[in-house]
Amino acid sequence: MNTILHAEELPVLELSPERDVPRSPWVRATLERELTVCVEETFVAGVLADRLPPDPSALDVSFELTFGQRPSIVSFDVRLASGAARFQRSFPASAFARRATDLVLDLKETGRIPRNETAYAHLVAAVPRRSLAFEALAAPPIRAGRLAELGLGRLGTGRLDPERPVLIRTRVERDILDATVRAGFTETGGAMLGTLLALDEPLPGTRTRIVTVLTEVFCDARHEGHFNSFTFDHAALLEASRRATLRGRGESVLTAFHSHGWGCGACNRSADCSLAACTDVSLDDYRVFETLFPGKAAVMPIAGRLPADDDDRPHLRLHAWNGGRLLPLPWRRVHDLDSCNEDSPPDA
């Protein structure tokens, strides 16, 4: 893919002791890797939305910066174009908070920033010293097919994002929630099989033919759950991968779920519950997601309590990359072809 970058200025990260736009920052960090990842996220989102070709011969990349008090950037858009096809995604300055935190910790560790100082992070515009490299830019594997080929039929309850529809087999949700209840305060998890399917037509209410389908879950005792943490076992993940191949349906280990625990049975209604909610994405969760499933099409399912909900059962929430952060993504249930079961409550 021939990639051309159009940008006179790019965002850089500055740390300073000043809350306002820094006059004399302690340090300036280029964001080459992070900006490349933003382009990758935009490209993959554009392909999944059916608005960019998966294998373009050429791709124009541009950055549109939105300033607060210049040169301070409040957000920027990554704009991609391939022929007549266009797609863009917005990234807020807050998407770089994790990088800023890591940088501050490193600099305090090495004494370049006094340990007792408050460091303020600013995203500012600067002329790039060198261009960005896009060698890793590639669409995820997408195969043409029909839901029936996966043994799936009628759609159930839930909601679909118009440009990123995700379906989860009803039995998979049930297995995850049962495992979450069984494990109690201890976190549990497992590999999830799935595929990115290009249907003949978009599903109702969506604009893309490409749908993410999660079809199976393998909880495995070799994974290690604790209160507040969960460690994935390599052998168990690889075995799930082998089983995906053996099933012969074009599935792969598309992601892995983990729970945030489930305790008293009234976790949703208890304001004092100390367990993380299924909507909480921790820094450890980010690290798992960015390393174990580094593709930008990945979705992260988390099971657990949903504060302020008035029922007594755990819930399953999906998170996906959106503007450099893991944000909630709606999903919809799908029934097995031979199933006549009723839906679970419509909470997705």
Added chain:
Amino acid sequence: MLSTIAFSDLSEQKRWSTSLDAELTAEHRVDQAVDHYLTHMNIPREGLRWRAFSRGVLLDGKSRLGELSDVDTAWTIMPEVSAG
């Protein structure tokens, strides 16, 4: 002897292959090849211990690529990592 290696993450979304006559050679070690893949694919190391698996078996990070079986052409790269 190996002539190419195809690298992938578990979900097979980050794929890259290279022949052993350019950036990597038979003299490089498995750990160096893993490092090369992570750099090429822009995957953050996050200070984690990264492993390469072939046919479901862990490859010794210190082995030279020239010492591997010629069927070890498809690697899955994973870190040791915990969710919170």
